[in-house]
Amino acid sequence: MTNLVTEQYETGKLFLEGTLGHLTKDQEQLPAPALEAKEEAEAYRQIVSDIAPESSNPPPFVRESSNTVREAFWDAIACDHPDVLLLRFLRARKWKVEDALNMMLSCLKWRLDEDIVALNWEGESRLNYALLQRGIGAIHQTDRIGQPVLYIPVKKNDPKAQPQDHMLDYTVYLMEVTRLFLHPPIEKVCLVFDTTDMSLANMDWTFFKTFLHYLEHYYPECLGLVLIYNASWVFNTLWKAARPMLDPVVASKVHFANTKEEVLKFIPEEHLPTALGGADPWVFKYTPPVADENKPMFDAAAREQSHKEKIAARNEFESVTKLWAESGSGESAEEFVEKRNATAQKLIEACARHDVYVRARSQFHRAGIIDGLNVKW
Numbered sequence: 001m002t003n004l005v006t007e008q009y010e011t012g013k014l015f016l017e018g019t020l021g022h023l024t025k026d027q028e029q030l031p032a033p034a035l036e037a038k039e040e041a042e043a044y045r046q047i048v049s050d051i052a053p054e055s056s057n058p059p060p061f062v063r064e065s066s067n068t069v070r071e072a073f074w075d076a077i078a079c080d081h082p083d084v085l086l087l088r089f090l091r092a093r094k095w096k097v098e099d100a101l102n103m104m105l106s107c108l109k110w111r112l113d114e115d116i117v118a119l120n121w122e123g124e125s126r127l128n129y130a131l132l133q134r135g136i137g138a139i140h141q142t143d144r145i146g147q148p149v150l151y152i153p154v155k156k157n158d159p160k161a162q163p164q165d166h167m168l169d170y171t172v173y174l175m176e177v178t179r180l181f182l183h184p185p186i187e188k189v190c191l192v193f194d195t196t197d198m199s200l201a202n203m204d205w206t207f208f209k210t211f212l213h214y215l216e217h218y219y220p221e222c223l224g225l226v227l228i229y230n231a232s233w234v235f236n237t238l239w240k241a242a243r244p245m246l247d248p249v250v251a252s253k254v255h256f257a258n259t260k261e262e263v264l265k266f267i268p269e270e271h272l273p274t275a276l277g278g279a280d281p282w283v284f285k286y287t288p289p290v291a292d293e294n295k296p297m298f299d300a301a302a303r304e305q306s307h308k309e310k311i312a313a314r315n316e317f318e319s320v321t322k323l324w325a326e327s328g329s330g331e332s333a334e335e336f337v338e339k340r341n342a343t344a345q346k347l348i349e350a351c352a353r354h355d356v357y358v359r360a361r362s363q364f365h366r367a368g369i370i371d372g373l374n375v376k377w
Contacts, residue, residue: 043130044162046130047126048289049125056291058122061121069105069112075111075116081348082317087221119176121359125360127170128166128167131161131170132363134153135151135156139181142190144265146185147189155198155199159202167204168210178222187221188223191227193226193228193235198234223250225253225255227256229258259277263277286363289360289366297356297358303358309353310351
């Protein structure tokens with residue numbers, strides 16, 4: 001068989017077929033794309049607001065505070081004790097304060113750049129509808145130590161079924177919603193990758209690397225366990241390539257389980273879906289938004305009043321924290337510790353009350369699983 005590359009060098013003539021000015025008649029008259037391709041593209045980009053009742057959508061985004069690092073920090077707190085966020089970065093950087101500070105500042109800049117506040121405001125309304133229906137990242141019940149379990153049925157991942165930016169948007173949103181399940185002492189999640197019937201078509205290397213980067217750098221110390229169920233040769237190949245990129249601490253949290261007995265070491269049978277050998281008949285089904293579920297977000301006066309209460313609680317916590325930091329050690333410091341804990345609780349409750357005005361309801365709110373600061377299975 002003639003090698004066209006070497007032939008060019010032997011004859012001194014470039015092979016120009018198919019380049020500009022050197023097209024055949026067939027190449028010049030290629031048929032237009034079929035109409036079906038356009039229809040597929042429309043479904044490809046369909047978002048939840050396209051199918052949900054119009055009255056279920058949140059109002060246009062309202063930015064309550066300036067787009068600064070300071071405000072990004074308080075937005076990142078959500079409904080947590082402020083120390084919870086700080087301790088995540090300190091643990092991730094082995095208690096090296098400067099390293100932890102730099103890591104946190106990088107995270108806050110990312111949150112500003114990606115406008116995470118707007119993502120939480122708009123919620124599912126801006127997410128890919130087909131992606132939500134597939135249940136990639138469904139949260140259900142807890143593992144043996146009380147951590148919420150997030151299931152990823154890998155065979156349902158189709159990198160070509162939605163735009164890459166839709167997948168990334170969904171991933172960040174899922175991480176934000178998952179945080180609503182975490183309240184001390186439960187601060188981490190259990191990830192279950194079900195690789196049953198996974199094929200090469202389900203692999204998305206770009207997304208996988210981005211997912212790991214987000215998890216390590218922007219949501220540190222949120223991962224308690226990664227359980228790989230029924231690992232196929234495809235996943236093992238992916239894992240060999242991914243493991244060197246992981247922080248050793250993260251890599252140590254990955255465990256493989258190929259039998260029901262191995263899974264039950266981590267998840268109790270009554271919480272484990274029957275699809276994985278458990279006794280829980282739960283099967284994921286996405287519930288779309290319902291009419292008026294975000295009605296409080298339209299009440300500007302109530303939102304403004306709630307925001308003022310949140311800011312007041314925040315300012316009080318900052319003032320007490322400053323006094324506590326300046327008090328050193330001894331009896332006076334202990335008094336400030338108690339007062340600081342009390343003001344932190346007031347802040348948490350104020351943030352929880354305000355949440356309904358600035359965060360669109362999720363499928364977990366609709367199911368009654370998330371109710372303010374409570375998680376009800």
